[in-house]
Amino acid sequence: MISCDRVFRATDLAEVPRKPGVYVWFFDEIPADVPTEGCHVGEHGTALYVGIATVKRTLRSRLRNHFRGNASGSTLRLTLGCHLDLPLRQVGSRLTFGDQEPVVSEWLAEHGRVACVAHDDPESLEQELLGTGRFPLNIKDNPHPYAKLVSERRAAARSAARAVGA
Template identity: 55%
Template sequence: MANRTSTQSLRSRVRYHFRGNAEGSTLRLSLGCLLDLELRRVGSGKRLTFGQTGEAKLSQWMADNARVCWVEHDEPWTLESELISQLDLPLNLDQNRHNAFHAQLKEIRARARQRARELPISA
């Protein structure tokens, strides 16, 4: 995020990944698609989530399987590009086209979005 400023704190971003929904969290979107949860249009039909049941299943899966850690750094934005280029981070799509899983994950997410657009809006 060297050229983008986040208005959220690390705590709020992590909390949203664990408690939010697929519309606001690219991590939740990727994990839900990989877990074969059904992505649906909700509300006005512009938002895409896994619905209440799917989001609850995803939250439980994350509580059971996902872990978060971090290190403090005075200028963390200086590290992001370097870390993405050096580590195998298959779920990170931003700046990560070199990853072997990048194209496959993009395709899985695109198919899920297309299916969601073909289904009726969920309540």
């Protein structure tokens, strides 16, 4: 597990390193239906999601995108918005919760904390963490049984967005 000596909130983004690495999201409130059995639980909440940042999209830019972006640029935001039952919209090729994006931002700011570590090979560290099966909100290469339901929930939201936009 990534060390939780320092976690970041939405207000701490200027302090996040501009380096590649891995980050783990902790939540003090769990979205509806998300199972937490086997997840790491600590003083900062329950670890539900792990992600990577590359040389081009550093830890700081990735976390800024998660805290303040939109559903098109952040799979975490897409997943949380779906769990918060927000209507997804397709605008051109982009997915967004439209005027409800601030709801996701506010929810993340209130309930999310993120620990990160700079790492030259973030993909291998992410794979190692995902291999533990402790992160229910990840999909790709995730053995957690809830990953399939997250994938189906996001697919249903995308399908509904396309149907409305058609």
